[in-house]
Amino acid sequence: MEFALSSEQTLVQENTARFARERLAPSAKAREEAHQIDHALIQEMAEHGLLGVNIPAAYGGSEAGVVAYALALREVAGADASVAVTMAVTNMVSEVIHRFGSSAQKENYIPKLVGGEYFAGAFALSETGAGSDAAGLKTRAQKDGDAWVLNGEKMWITSGDQAGVIVVWARTSDEGTKGISCFLVEGDTPGLSAGKPEEKMGLRASHTVALSLDHVRVSDAQRLGQVGEGFKIAMLALDGGRIGIGAQSCGMAAAALRESVSYAQERQQFKKNLASFQAIQFKLADMATHLEAAWALVLQAAWLKEENQPFSQQAAMAKLYASEKANATVREAVQIFGGYGYTEEFKVARFYRDCRVTQIYEGTSEIQRLVIARALLKQAAQSQGVS
Numbered sequence: 160m161e162f163a164l165s166s167e168q169t170l171v172q173e174n175t176a177r178f179a180r181e182r183l184a185p186s187a188k189a190r191e192e193a194h195q196i197d198h199a200l201i202q203e204m205a206e207h208g209l210l211g212v213n214i215p216a217a218y219g220g221s222e223a224g225v226v227a228y229a230l231a232l233r234e235v236a237g238a239d240a241s242v243a244v245t246m247a248v249t250n251m252v253s254e255v256i257h258r259f260g261s262s263a264q265k266e267n268y269i270p271k272l273v274g275g276e277y278f279a280g281a282f283a284l285s286e287t288g289a290g291s292d293a294a295g296l297k298t299r300a301q302k303d304g305d306a307w308v309l310n311g312e313k314m315w316i317t318s319g320d321q322a323g324v325i326v327v328w329a330r331t332s333d334e335g336t337k338g339i340s341c342f343l344v345e346g347d348t349p350g351l352s353a354g355k356p357e358e359k360m361g362l363r364a365s366h367t368v369a370l371s372l373d374h375v376r377v378s379d380a381q382r383l384g385q386v387g388e389g390f391k392i393a394m395l396a397l398d399g400g401r402i403g404i405g406a407q408s409c410g411m412a413a414a415a416l417r418e419s420v421s422y423a424q425e426r427q428q429f430k431k432n433l434a435s436f437q438a439i440q441f442k443l444a445d446m447a448t449h450l451e452a453a454w455a456l457v458l459q460a461a462w463l464k465e466e467n468q469p470f471s472q473q474a475a476m477a478k479l480y481a482s483e484k485a486n487a488t489v490r491e492a493v494q495i496f497g498g499y500g501y502t503e504e505f506k507v508a509r510f511y512r513d514c515r516v517t518q519i520y521e522g523t524s525e526i527q528r529l530v531i532a533r534a535l536l537k538q539a540a541q542s543q544g545v546s
């Protein structure tokens with residue numbers, strides 16, 4: 160069993176850590192206050208190979224693999240979680256097009272996503288009535304000659320108002336999960352409009368919008384995958400996405416731990432620094448232990464995906480555990496900072512706000528438990544010879 164990173168993975172980690180430290184961390188607060196990420200920064204990330212980490216070089220990607228992707232995303236999230244989610248969804252969109260797209264779709268869209276020509280990609284699955292119950296979506300795609308006409312409303316779409324291309328899930332028949340298909344809709348397609356960015360608790364530099372599709376017309380060549388295959392495409396993409404949320408969670412937890420260790424060594428109370436109190440030492444020890452365990456789960460899921468082995472259950476476990484423990488960690492970080500942690504003067508308040516959504520998006524903690532439990536029960540039934 161090998162725990163060491165390859166030289167390529169180490170290089171990705173070191174380069175991304177430097178980029179995150181120098182180019183992201185110092186300006187994260189300003190981006191949060193402006194509620195905006197500049198396209199120039201996205202292009203800089205593209206130059207560093209961060210927008211297509213697991214995409215073949217033939218399409219402009221870094222071809223560095225899933226473990227390298229998790230390493231990179233962790234570093235970015237520790238500096239600016241809003242930038243990390245933008246990066247994550249763009250990588251996810253490129254990967255889904257790479258896996259299910261036609262040659263023309265791959266050649267047309269992937270280089271624009273990974274090269275930073277597009278600000279981002281977006282993933283439009285959720286609707287007001289279809290969050291955890293993704294199959295409850297009501298957006299319709301109606302065949303009209305060689306085209307499809309899409310009508311409906313999407314909700315909670317990361318970068319939905321800025322994306323060059325949006326993967327839109329729509330109902331093509333009433334056959335439940337088998338009646339959903341997937342389309343590539345360009346951001347400037349007539350009939351597509353975005354609402355105002357939501358005022359969120361965290362991730363404020365990343366836009367989250369509702370999208371309205373009013374007779375959006377796309378050719379059949381814009382269909383991604385087969386008719387009726389959309390739900391499976393969404394589930395497979397989310398399996399990979401959940402590794403990313405696990406990595407983001409670890410990035411925020413690691414940054415909160417770093418800040419806490421350094422503050423505990425400086426801050427004096429009762430004529431001693433905080434770090435000399437066992438109550439604080441125990442908090443730091445728990446934070447560090449949970450982080451190591453969470454990161455091991457994320458790396459395991461990333462490695463399985465990279466090895467083309469089943470990883471759905473492990474990705475759900477990684478996302479569940481990492482997001483839960485990261486939230487406990489950022490909460491303890493605020494506690495260690497005391498009153499100062501409750502102000503915007505220190506980074507831990509932002510980590511606390513940014514981290515909360517990791518237990519919600521790309522499947523809530525409750526949905527991860529459902530995925531894990533279903534897998535366990537299926538394995539048990541199979542071993543008992545019950546189908």
Ligand code: CAA
Nearest residue numbers: 285290291292293294317336391394395471520521522526
């Ligand atoms: N891989 C491949 N196929 C899968 C799959 C997977 N991981 N999970 C399910 N399927 C298949 C099943 O095998 C089944 O196929 P058959 O009918 O051929 O057997 C089919 O899909 C239906 O599966 P289920 O019966 O399990 O479907 P369900 O309706 O019970 O839903 C669910 C399952 C796990 C709850 C799913 O709805 C889910 O993941 N919900 C959460 C949605 C989510 O994560 N949304 C996040 C939005 S995107 C986002 O947040 C991005 C962002 O912007 C940051």
